[in-house]
Amino acid sequence: MSIVAKVFWAFISLGVVTIWGLTLNGIVHKIFARVQGRLGPPVWQPFIDIFKNNAKRTAISHGIMYYLGPVFRIAGGIGTYMFIPVLFGSPYFSNFSASGDVLLVMYFIFFGQLGMALGAGEGGHPYSAIGVSRGLSQMTAFEVPFALSVISLAIQYHTLNITDIVAAQQGSFLNWTLFTNPLAVIAAMIAMLGMNMYNPFSVVIAPQEIPIGPPTEYQSAFLGLLATNRGIFNGAKLVLFMNLFFGGATNIFEMVAKTFAIYMFSVFVGAAYPRFRTEDSIRFFLKVPTLIGIASVLLFSL
């Protein structure tokens, strides 16, 4: 396939994952509302919010880095997504997975958050700084079990290429990492709870506590960009987890079903548990999940 066609299909798949990620957000709001005995917003509410934010007539900027914060964030989201194969064996939905491996993807996951931290810092609002410090410290903590789990996978499959990892899990569902390396999957799924920032790890955004966390000063189209990225980034993370641990997907319906099921894990936990404080969540991640991750590495290296 020529590079032009590849770029074209990559953008098509980016559109698909954006719509799916935002729909998932809407479904999650609905589920949380029903758990609390409310009707909740319509499923398409995230789309209306994005339209509304982009339709604002005024926007203010606090400087160049403030301006670039959301740009870095969405670059991180798109970058994460572009190096993950969405459908195994499909030439159209493979993105640029041949050009990068799982380490590059992990770097991109971190990249957007760092850019956002710099941008929010220039906003100058003290609550942004508090949100950033909470977010970065929590992220540093959950990266440890996630990185250990990826190292365990690299030892198990002798590769860091995501397509090769998916290929090794084909055949039967018993070949999925979930069954061949359950300890790594447990460590990574607990790390995903922190990544998705639902309860008990929601202190970064902290609704009703400090205003909205890092994006306190962001408004209008800046916020629209951040909300769009939330859809892309959610989709990218879920597709990554599906590829690494749950056998990937060979068609779009399998992708939708599997990512939905993976997401529901953090939603169910989020609906059932109260919130950790930052120091509690850091201690949590550095204890049991890290030990499970170390065990999974030892299991395959010894």
Place this chain on the structure above:
Amino acid sequence: MSDIEQKDKPATQPEWVKDERTLTNSALPSEEQDWFCDARPRRVEKHWQVLENFMNWARAHSLWILAFGTGCGAIEMRPLVTARYDISRLGMQMRPTPRQASVFVIGGYVSLKTLKRIVRSYEQMQGPKFVVAVCSCAINGGMYWDSYNTIKRIDEYIPVDVYVTGCMPRPEAVLAGFNLLKKLIREGKAEGQNLYADKFDWYKANQKQVIKDWNMPDYNW
């Protein structure tokens, strides 16, 4: 001469006007004047009508309320987010920062101290922005009529789109007010932001007349 007639006639060249585009920020200490923007709010023209209709639809279905309770009527806002009334089904939610909010609910009496914060928060909201005044006290002073420390009519200080009367109004009445606001937005009649820009001198004169310790920028970007 009554209070209202005096407010209708601002001085020909108030001290906060530098020229027709900029403000002086003269109430701030001289070293702080550079920290803030000195531009006036300007009228924002509408887009192409079909696009504007679509945008107004999106604005009406995604009202984010600034969670700033200014008086006793703000207690009526809390039931709105509970399971019984649940404004989230209408696409509304509380937003703790004025930057992201689009609806300002004035919940009852406004003391002079609160008015300063209301003006500051209102000006920090990004347009188009809407104001709903809840309770009698925000409309005509209510039981605080003739008080030395509260203002009588909030619409002399910021433009108001919808009034909800009552002392206090039930949450159903507040919901009805929000539905009226949605109707106004969809019809393109909720243009408080442009009204504020057009009559900026009048609003600012009224605000400065009652707020004696003015120690903030003349327009809070």
